[in-house]
Amino acid sequence: MELAELNTVSFRYQGSPDYALRDVTFTLKEGEYVLLTGPSGCGKSTLCRILNGLIPHFYRGELKGEARVAGYDVRSTPTYILARHVGMVFQNPENQLFLSSVERELAFGLENLGVSESEIERRIKWALEFFNLTELKDRPPYMLSGGQQQKVAIASVVVMEPEILVLDEPTANLDPLSAEGILSLLDTLRREKGISVLLVEHRLEIALKYADRLVIMQDGQIVEEGDPRSVLLSKRASVIGIPPVVEAHKVLSGRGLDLGDVSLTPHELASAIERVMRCGRRGG
Amino acid sequence: MVRIEDLHFSYDNEVEVLKGIDLEIERGEIVSIMGENGAGKTTLIKHLNGLLKPRKGRVEVLGMDTRTTPVAKLARHVGIVFQNPDFQLFAETVEDELLLALKNFGFPPNVAKRRAMWAMKVFGLEKYKDRSPYTLSVGERKRLCIAAVLCYDPDIIVLDEPTSGQDFLQKEKIMEILYLLKQQNKTVVLVTHDVEFVVRRSDRVVVMRDGRILADGPTREVLGNVEILKAARLKPPQVVETARILQVKGLIDPQCIPITPYELAKEVTGGRP
Amino acid sequence: MEVFRGFVYVPRRSWLHSLDPRSKSVMLLFFLSASILLSSLPIQLALLASMVPLAIASRSLHRWLGTLRGALIFAAVIFVLNALMSPERGLEYAASMSLRFVVLTSSFSLYFLTTTPEDLALALESSGLPREYALMITMSLRFVPTLARDMQVVIDAFRSRGMRIDSGNLMERLRSYAAILTPLIVFEVRRSLMVAEALEARAFGGAAKPTIYKRMRMGRADHAFILIWLGLLALVLVLRARGLVY
Numbered sequence: 001m002e003l004a005e006l007n008t009v010s011f012r013y014q015g016s017p018d019y020a021l022r023d024v025t026f027t028l029k030e031g032e033y034v035l036l037t038g039p040s041g042c043g044k045s046t047l048c049r050i051l052n053g054l055i056p057h058f059y060r061g062e063l064k065g066e067a068r069v070a071g072y073d074v075r076s077t078p079t080y081i082l083a084r085h086v087g088m089v090f091q092n093p094e095n096q097l098f099l100s101s102v103e104r105e106l107a108f109g110l111e112n113l114g115v116s117e118s119e120i121e122r123r124i125k126w127a128l129e130f131f132n133l134t135e136l137k138d139r140p141p142y143m144l145s146g147g148q149q150q151k152v153a154i155a156s157v158v159v160m161e162p163e164i165l166v167l168d169e170p171t172a173n174l175d176p177l178s179a180e181g182i183l184s185l186l187d188t189l190r191r192e193k194g195i196s197v198l199l200v201e202h203r204l205e206i207a208l209k210y211a212d213r214l215v216i217m218q219d220g221q222i223v224e225e226g227d228p229r230s231v232l233l234s235k236r237a238s239v240i241g242i243p244p245v246v247e248a249h250k251v252l253s254g255r256g257l258d259l260g261d262v263s264l265t266p267h268e269l270a271s272a273i274e275r276v277m278r279c280g281r282r283g284g
Numbered sequence: 285m286v287r288i289e290d291l292h293f294s295y296d297n298e299v300e301v302l303k304g305i306d307l308e309i310e311r312g313e314i315v316s317i318m319g320e321n322g323a324g325k326t327t328l329i330k331h332l333n334g335l336l337k338p339r340k341g342r343v344e345v346l347g348m349d350t351r352t353t354p355v356a357k358l359a360r361h362v363g364i365v366f367q368n369p370d371f372q373l374f375a376e377t378v379e380d381e382l383l384l385a386l387k388n389f390g391f392p393p394n395v396a397k398r399r400a401m402w403a404m405k406v407f408g409l410e411k412y413k414d415r416s417p418y419t420l421s422v423g424e425r426k427r428l429c430i431a432a433v434l435c436y437d438p439d440i441i442v443l444d445e446p447t448s449g450q451d452f453l454q455k456e457k458i459m460e461i462l463y464l465l466k467q468q469n470k471t472v473v474l475v476t477h478d479v480e481f482v483v484r485r486s487d488r489v490v491v492m493r494d495g496r497i498l499a500d501g502p503t504r505e506v507l508g509n510v511e512i513l514k515a516a517r518l519k520p521p522q523v524v525e526t527a528r529i530l531q532v533k534g535l536i537d538p539q540c541i542p543i544t545p546y547e548l549a550k551e552v553t554g555g556r557p
Numbered sequence: 558m559e560v561f562r563g564f565v566y567v568p569r570r571s572w573l574h575s576l577d578p579r580s581k582s583v584m585l586l587f588f589l590s591a592s593i594l595l596s597s598l599p600i601q602l603a604l605l606a607s608m609v610p611l612a613i614a615s616r617s618l619h620r621w622l623g624t625l626r627g628a629l630i631f632a633a634v635i636f637v638l639n640a641l642m643s644p645e646r647g648l649e650y651a652a653s654m655s656l657r658f659v660v661l662t663s664s665f666s667l668y669f670l671t672t673t674p675e676d677l678a679l680a681l682e683s684s685g686l687p688r689e690y691a692l693m694i695t696m697s698l699r700f701v702p703t704l705a706r707d708m709q710v711v712i713d714a715f716r717s718r719g720m721r722i723d724s725g726n727l728m729e730r731l732r733s734y735a736a737i738l739t740p741l742i743v744f745e746v747r748r749s750l751m752v753a754e755a756l757e758a759r760a761f762g763g764a765a766k767p768t769i770y771k772r773m774r775m776g777r778a779d780h781a782f783i784l785i786w787l788g789l790l791a792l793v794l795v796l797r798a799r800g801l802v803y
Contacts, residue, residue: 176478372714
C-alpha cells in the first residue's frame with residue numbers, strides 16, 4: 001500500500017529562480033526503509049518537507065504535480081493534520097527540544113494532538129523505556145549529550161504514532177557510535193511497529209545495512225533508485241561516495257574473485273572472502 | 285613545535301576535563317586527535333592558541349608559554365578553524381573576511397591583498413569575492429573559514445571536525461586541501477571522529493577518552509588496533525574491521541594491517557594481479 | 558552581581574515552594590499594591606519586615622538578603638535624588654521612596670526564588686493562557702544556556718582570528734561587540750526558523766484545544782493562601798479609604 005506518493009512534483013522556493021525539485025516521482029510503501037542521499041543541494045530536504053506539508057504551507061513557493069500522503073492531498077491539508085501521520089526529525093536536536101524537561105518534551109506533541117492525559121502517560125512510559133531515557137525523565141535538554149538529545153527528539157515524534165518517520169540527516173552532529181545506536185533503534189522500531197522510514201543520510205557506511213531501497217538525488221531529480229547493492233555499483237554512485245567495503249568488493253571482484261552480491265558491511269565482505277578462499281578462487 | 289606537559293584542565297573547578305595530557309607535535313606532521321564527543325578534544329585544542337589556560341601543567345607553542353602569551357599573539361602562529369562556519373564569519377564580503385586576520389596581524393595592505401587573492405583562488409571562491417559570506421552554500425562557507433585562517437599562513441593549522449555534515453564531494457575537497465598543506469610541509473592538527481578520513485590523510489593518530497590519551501602513534505598502528513578504538517568508542521575503518529575478521533579466522537597474515545581497499549586486496553590475493 | 562542571583566529559582570523543600578505560582582502571584586500583588594498605595598515610611602518598613610519570616614520559611618533567607626543588599630545601593634541613589642529634587646517633602650519622604658524600591662525588588666525576589674518560570678508558564682496555561690504565550694516564556698528561558706554557549710563560541714573564533722575584545726578605546730570596543738553580534742544574531746535568527754519548523758512538525762498550532770499534561774491544580778493550601786493575601790489587601794484599601802493609613 002502506498003503511504004506516500006509524489007507524482008511529477010516540481011517545487012521552486014519563493015524568491016528563487018531555480019527549481020529545487022524537478023519532476024520527481026517518488027513512492028513510499030508501508031513498512032519500507034528508504035535511504036535517500038545525494039550531494040548538498042540536490043533536493044533531499046525539499047522532498048522530505050513535502051511529506052508533512054511544510055512545503056507548501058511553511059515554505060512558500062510554486063508546487064507543481066501531485067503529492068498525497070496517508071490519503072491526504074498535501075496542498076490542501078495543513079501540517080498539524082499531516083503531523084499525525086508523518087513524524088519528522090531534523091538534523092540539530094537542539095532546535096527540536098523546546099521545553100524544560102524530557103518528560104514534558106515527550107508530552108508536547110501529544111498535547112497538541114489533544115490526546116487524553118491517561119493516554120499521554122501510557123505512551124510516555126513506553127517511549128522512556130524503549131529509548132532508554134527513564135533516568136533522564138526530568139533533565140533539561142542542555143544537560144543531555146547530543147546523542148541523548150536526538151533520542152529525545154525522535155521519541156517525541158514517535159509517541160505521536162505516525163505511520164511514516166522522516167529523518168533529515170539525524171546523525172550529522174553525532175559521533176559514530178551514537179549514530180550507529182540511533183539508526184539501529186530506528187530499525188528495531190520499524191520491525192516492531194511497522195513504521196515506514198525515510199532516512200536522509202550522507203554517512204552511508206552506517207545506514208546502508210538497514211535500507212530496503214537506496215535513492216540517489218542530484219540537481220533536484222531522482223537519478224538512481226533501487227536495491228542498495230545494485231545502486232552502489234551504478235555509475236551515479238560516484239557522486240555519493242561509496243563506502244570502503246564496497247570499494248574493496250569492487251577491487252577484489254576486479255581481480256577475479258567471485259564474491260557474489262556487493263557487501264554492505266565488513267562482516268558481509270569478510271564472509272564472502274572467506275567463502276571464496278575456502279572453496280577456491282574462481283567461483284564456488 | 286608544540287609541547288604539552290601534564291596538562292590538567294576543568295571549566296568550573298569541579299569536573300576535570302583534561303586529566304594529565306602529554307603530547308608533542310613536530311613540524312610538518314598531520315596529527316588527528318580522535319575520540320567520542322566529550323572526550324576533551326576541543327578543550328585540548330583551545331589550549332594551543334591560549335583561549336584556555338592550563339590549571340596544572342604546561343603548554344608550550346613554538347617556545348612560547350601559553351599561560352603568559354596573549355591569545356592574539358599565539359593566534360598568529362596557531363590558526364584554529366572551529367566546527368561551525370556560521371560562528372566564524374565576521375565580514376561583509378568574502379574578500380574582507382580573508383583580509384580580517386591579515387590586517388590584525390600587521391600584514392602590509394598590498395601583501396594582504398595578494399594573499400587574499402591566492403586563498404580565494406586555491407579554494408575556488410574568487411567568483412564570490414564581493415559577495416556576503418552568508419550567500420554562500422554551507423560547504424563553501426566551511427571552505428571560506430579554512431581559507432580565512434590559511435591566508436595568513438600560521439605555522440600550525442587546527443581544524444575542528446572539518447568533515448562533519450559534509451557530503452562526499454565536499455569531503456574530497458577538504459582532502460585536497462590537506463594534501464596541499466602536506467605538500468607545503470605545514471603542521472596540521474585535526475580533531476575528528478571520521479576514521480575513513482583520517483586513514484587517508486593523517487600521519488599520526490592520538491586517541492582520547494575521558495580527558496586522557498589512550499594511544500598515540502602512526503595512523504596504521506593506532507587505527508589497526510581494534511581494542512583501543514573500541515575502548516575509545518570509535519569504529520575502526522571498514523577495511524581494518526574486515527581484515528581483523530579474516531585474521532581471526534586465520535585467512536590472512538595476522539601481522540599486517542591493511543587500511544585501504546587495495547592493501548586488503550593485496551593481502552587476500554597474495555599480491556597477484 | 559549578587560543581586561541577580563536573588564531572582565533565580567533555588568530548589569528547596571518548603572511550603573512556599575510547593576504552592577501554585579498563581580497563589581504566590583496574589584501574594585506578590587499584595588506587596589506591590591500595598592507598597593505603591595501607601596507611602597509612609599513605617600508602612601514600607603512593615604512590609605519589608607513581614608517578608609523576612611516568609612524568606613526564612615522558604616529557606617531562601619541568604620539569597621533574599623543578597624537582593625536586599627544589592628537593592629539598597631539603588632535605594633541610596635533614589636534617596637539622594639529625592640532629597641535634592643524635592644526638599645520641601647522632607648527627608649522622611651525621600652526615605653520612604655527609596656524603601657519602596659527595596660520593597661518592590663524584594664517581593665519579586667521572594668517570588669522568583671520560590672517559583673520557576675516554566676511552572677509559572679504552565680500555571681498560566683492551566684488557567685487559560687493561550688499555548689503560544691506560555692510557550693514563549695518557557696522556550697526563551699530554555700534557550701538561555703544555549704545562547705550563552707554560542708556567544709562563547711563566537712568570541713573564541715573572534716579571538717582566534719587575532720582580534721581583541723577588551724582593549725582599545727570605546728569606538729574600537731563597540732566595533733568588536735558589533736562584529737561578534739552579527740554572526741550570532743544571524744545564526745540565532747536562522748535557528749528560530751528551524752525551531753518553528755520543528756514546532757509545526759509536532760502539530761503545534763492545530764485547531765484542537767491542546768491537552769495539558771500534568772496541569773497545575775490548586776489545592777486547599779493555595780485557596781487559603783490566596784484568601785489571606787486578598788483579605789490583607791482589602792484591609793489596606795479600607796483603611797486607606799478611611800484615612801487611617803497613608
